Amino acid sequence: MEQSFDKNRSYKREAEILKVLGHPVRLKIVAGLLSEACNVKKIWECLGLPQATVSQHLALLKNKHVIEGRRNGVEVYYSVISNKARSIVKTLLQIPT
Numbered sequence: 285m286e287q288s289f290d291k292n293r294s295y296k297r298e299a300e301i302l303k304v305l306g307h308p309v310r311l312k313i314v315a316g317l318l319s320e321a322c323n324v325k326k327i328w329e330c331l332g333l334p335q336a337t338v339s340q341h342l343a344l345l346k347n348k349h350v351i352e353g354r355r356n357g358v359e360v361y362y363s364v365i366s367n368k369a370r371s372i373v374k375t376l377l378q379i380p381t
Contacts, residue, residue: 301369304348309333310341314364314373317351321363 305311313327322330328338342362345351350369353360364370373379
């Protein structure tokens with residue numbers, strides 16, 4: 285079924301998701317979180333980046349509602365909550381759904 289173009293739609297939310305996923309580190313974070321929820325320590329250890337750098341990227345992903353953090357005791361575990369971001373990353377990386 286062909287979808288018609290909506291000239292009145294702003295596409296702002298879609299553009300924001302693409303912008304936030306457009307950084308290699310954030311793309312890696314989201315791709316990794318698709319397989320399992322992780323805490324910040326595991327994320328920065330896997331990426332080999334300083335904790336401060338990873339925390340900045342996580343904050344941006346949270347602010348754009350791509351991921352969320354859930355507290356488990358003293359740790360916060362992050363997971364992907366945006367279905368659009370999930371779909372985009374799976375398509376880009378050819379991850380089976």
